[in-house]
Amino acid sequence: MKTSLTDEEFYAGLLQLPKPTYPFTNFIHPDFEKLRQEYYNWIDTEYIIHSKEAREKHKKHHLCDIAARGCPFLHAIDELLPLANYTANGAMMDDYFDKCSHEKMHSVMNSAYALLTGDDPNEPKENGILHLFWVLRQDALKVEFPKHLYKRFISSVRDTIKGFAEEKIYYRTNSIPPLAVYLLNREGTSGVLPYCDYAAMQKDYRQLPDEIFDHLYIKRYRTLCCLIIAIHNDIISLPKELHREGDTLNLVKVLKQEYGISIHEAYMKALELHNDYLNEFLLLQNHLPPFDGWDNMVLAYIQDLGVMISGIYAWHTHDTSRYVNGGYVEGEYTNGGG
Template structure:
């Protein structure tokens, strides 16, 4: 393999807003880690403090103009990331038990003394959402999306491949990865950020569900390009579109990047087309269109976070290794983005 690999950055056909809250929540982040994440190892804690996960919220919800309408998304981004990092290589039964307890807390059960502090973060998030006007049907929606879409259909489907090092077919990869990236429940956060809980009949509409799925696949592919340097150095990490395309099609790294970006861009075009041809959701057409605009900002805002926030998550020694993981075992290759 070459000492340097050239990797393209995704681009999007809409303007991305800049949040005034980027870089302003570090005191809150420090308090959260100190109070509720002490179950992690000291090394993992040190790495999380350098990741700037606290800025994921401002980058992905840049249209929010009040602190409380973005702080909840920041809290969520941190514990969602830790959930993925912590659970991805655990035995399936342990992931399932962890998942079920998370669901109970997200539905209103109080964390018990001695349970990991991250559950308190989830409890606080629920209280924030209620204070922001979210009704019971929405609280149940995000809890179910976290349990079933993120953990069950995502992490738990992905984990056996990572442990066995088997290679999934690409169509199945897209579906598993769309769930494991966590963006389906993250899209739910638009509602407390805008103060409007999208009704079930709109949220569950075929067009809206396809738009949400497209967002998740697009973000998963975007993540694959941004993290390829780290994932080339981890032997167990095969859930990356570039690596899979190389494996299945027997093509070079450069060709796989080109093909992967072609897939990404085609999905973006479909997303834009559907966004421009929404059904009639009267009397909530304006609110639905705003929901779609927030999804657009989530896509391009997260892309900016990878390259502009200063995160160390994907640099050598920056990723928190799962309890059963080995971390980077292969020498890093320099990645040059263009």
């Protein structure tokens, strides 16, 4: 991205357009400031692969706040650490490997998953991305993380990284996918699937049996959460992605290409699609099927998925560093383009 853009050029008349709104209350975990200290330490000790400039930008982004806002009802900071680790490491990893190959991202995914499952029990000798995944597993083992929920969580983490790999195909060729391809892939790359799993660590939701999470209604809620958050992320990040080659997995860009319309028209169409998904989220709450005695807890879990959506959006609206003019971290991975 060119850093010489004026703010007027950067925002391209987008600031006055309407933004997403939610009927859900948003919260933040009371230990969010302690969590930030852990986050700064990760950047200083694990992210030495990044330049000093990149590390200082990441610190300002407070990516750990996404976890603190997305799952604000976790009991203590110990329960927040695995989610914050996934969030910060995932985002910074995606930044770092911005234009690496599809094959390289798959290799990272396989190595990370082996560490998360314990199939590779060995602590990586060097600090960095993979070491943080090893740390995530150690922190998860320290808290009462039910095996069935942990298995779901790390499977979703794997799907997220797999989505990152699929994105590289479009990033490296600076090409925009069709809408159907975007919607399919963005469910994974939103990074929200692991949050839907981790939200069950709050309150008493960890008591819910596996068949509840496998229910078609809950699966649809997972998809809706992913797409709602993906779209509001695309809306927030659009000014940056309009001026940066390779940032092609943005719904507004996709809709512009799909329908041959202007950026502002595509923006409004993206917001309309976002609102359709949000209305479906709200409608389904009033038409839930019976859940064999778990009805009240399932409804409460769904309501807290709404809190998660609102909380993550609150991070976006409170952020004044990541998606602003010159605030984004450029990919620094180089290995012959691989």
